[in-house]
Amino acid sequence: MSTPFRTIVDTYEGRFSDGRTAAGLPATVRLVSQGLEIAPGAGQVPFVWSYRDLAAATPIGRRAGDVLLSCAVTPGATLFVSDQAFVAALADKASHLTTVSQRWRFARPLLAVCALFALAVAALWVADVSPARGLAGLLPMELRRSLGRQVVRSMSQGRGTCDTPEGRAALGRLTERLAVATGGKRFDIRVLNWSLVNAFAAPGEQIVLTRGLIEQAIGPDEVAGVLAHEMGHGLELHPETAIIRVVGLSAAVELMLGGNGGALANIGLVLTQLGYSRAAEREADAHALRILETAHISLQGFAGFFKRVEDRERGSVIGEIGLLRTHPFSAERARLAEQRPAYPATPALTDDDWRALRGICGNQPMHP
Ligand SMILES: [Zn+2]
Structure with a gap:
């Protein structure tokens, strides 16, 4: 049963990219009961990425300052949030993101890069570095x-x-x-x-x-x-x-x-x-x-x-x-x-x- 009360939910700022258009849009993100509610750009209708469909570029650590997320039902789209409080709150709601077993899902898999990522996931996990920075280091010359x-x-x-x-x-x-x-x-x-x-x-x-x-x-x-x-x-x-x-x-x-x-x-x-x-x-x-x-x-x-x-x-x-x-x-x-x-x-x-x-x-x- 859902509760009739609306609880106050913290909002976070992020960047949403649909994977096709030029640059990511500033987006407002809230952690609601079913998943992440994302409102990209002003006046856009918010949508929800359910927690169980989420994947993170690297497993998230509580000390991580940012996270790069994708969702199985929206291939190619990514959400980047640079906020430690958000990462910590997300870890509570979607604990599968904190395990080494989760994998990054590409819109268009690129085998060489995927292989490198798989190798590096553990290293990034240990180092707890920013995913964007970590990923940049893995790109072949x-x-x-x-x-x-x-x-x-x-x-x-x-x-x-x-x-x-x-x-x-x-x-x-x-x-x-x-x-x-x-x-x-x-x-x-x-x-x-x-x-x-x-x-x-x-x-x-x-x-x-x-x-x-x-x-x-x-x-x-x-x-x-x-x-x-x-x-x-x-x-x-x-x-x-x-x-x-x-x-x-x-x-x-x-x-x-x-x-x-x-x-x-x-x-x-x-x-x-x-x-x-x-x-x-x-x-x-x-x-x-x-x-x-x-x-x-x-x-x-x-x-x-x-x-x-x-x-x-x-x-x-x-x-x-x-x-x-x-x-x-x-x-x-x-x-x-x-x-x-x-x-x-x-x-x-x-x-x-x-x-x-x-x-x-x-x-x-x-x-x-
Ligand atoms: Zn400079």
Whole structure:
């Protein structure tokens, strides 16, 4: 018998993805008696995923800060909730999610990835890490590269890239110099003909630099600093993690397989709209300091550039996707760099190479 009283039920915020459309929608989630009541987007009719039909990307632990859920009756759809209280409440209602025996159900099974996941489920269970971050680490390099290429293609649409031979060669020498501290990882760097002052790490060790950023920099050490910071995001798989969080795992895998009919053509926007967390920024900065020090490039450019852009953006209307929004906490970054002991350094590029990099867009008109 059901009780005639309506009890007050806590609501949680999450992101719901139907697995087909571009990005996940913000959703309100409640744990009602029959299951999870999900209301995606404003004005949408809520629906219920029954507890027994739920599967979690990884078994949920009580200390876990977030959970990625799917439901057997709605293949492809995912719900991501980043809330420890939600995870704990869910563990009480759907105890099968807390056992190692539960499996992640793919909309379109991909054998290689499934096998890797099965192997890693136990490891994630022990480590109790964020599922999106854990899953990102399991993606094979080729899939991450393919996802990154789609992101870069999507960002460059309608803008075009800059690559005079001299500019490319100079950029190659800078990348080579920074690669001494990336554990053999070779980052692929693309300059876009875009007036925006920003840089983005894309999946699969790819980085986008804007023409605006290169023109705003007062020297090669500043560009090196920004690149080292983006490499830090790449080494920590922040872009991969962000994409899985926002679009859901099945959509991310579909993108990586390149089998997407354009529904996610704007995937690059996902990365340009996100600001990383303070923890992610700190991780990227720790890598940046180490990379620059190993490469004997001064930290002043690194600290100075972010700080200068922050001062400039603070005084004006902050652009939707300005550097400050996507890579916040500049003051902390500058402080960090100032505290490090001094060491012998040489300019990141020779004068000739710096001139070549400044001219990498040739005489193309600047794209807004
Ligand atoms: Zn950043």
